[in-house]
């Protein structure tokens with residue numbers, strides 16, 4: 001017989017800590033700039049408008065077209081070959097962000113970039129303009145990159161990147177927009193870095209960033225919005241009540257079965273509760 005599901009707080013004190021890799025997060029709702037949360041600012045030239053925190057979001061810009069203002073999570077663990085996919089989630093609103101299709105090297109240039117370089121030398125860049133999104137996965141002259149996808153970026157949207165098994169996927173508000181092969185490793189790039197902001201000297205942007213998190217995919221974030229909260233709890237409880245991963249009503253892939261034993265039971269619940277308590281993956 002299945003045990004009764006207890007409220008999360010009843011079990012918190014008794015759950016052992018799981019040893020999972022720490023994700024990297026920038027959370028403006030804490031009231032501080034990325035500089036105060038472990039990220040290193042890169043800004044050029046002097047005279048850029050100073051970023052501010054307003055209503056829990058990081059406001060940038062309008063940045064200089066021929067300058068940069070971005071932050072680097074130096075030493076972040078970026079692994080595109082891990083047992084679980086690399087995941088990056090950012091919630092962003094764009095007032096304005098430029099787009100250039102090709103400045104001679106066949107890569108795109110966006111006013112707002114999220115740039116990831118993995119430990120194996122592979123690169124992946126997500127560009128977000130006022131009217132489109134794109135991946136750059138190839139950085140050698142003559143290589144082609146996936147075409148940009150039209151998108152109204154002027155309201156807050158959740159951008160979710162998954163990279164693993166040789167492919168990169170972009171979901172926007174839960175809908176798959178781009179699915180492209182990752183490029184080959186480069187020998188001459190800095191590794192394990194994630195930049196966000198105006199990262200290019202050939203673009204400018206004005207944006208509001210509400211959240212960015214990256215690291216190994218967080219299994220407990222069942223709706224893929226970067227947090228582990230009541231919305232995920234609702235999804236988990238439904239799977240817990242169903243129990244059997246082979247049940248036809250279970251979501252495809254049985255995502256709530258965190259330990260892979262084909263049932264969603266108390267063992268999975270203990271994993272979920274740890275993340276729920278932290279609001280993000282432990």
Ligand SMILES: [Ca+2]
Pocket residue numbers: 220221222223224225226227228229231232
């Ligand atoms: Ca969630």
Ligand SMILES: [Ca+2]
Pocket residue numbers: 256257258259260261262263264265267268
């Ligand atoms: Ca299980």
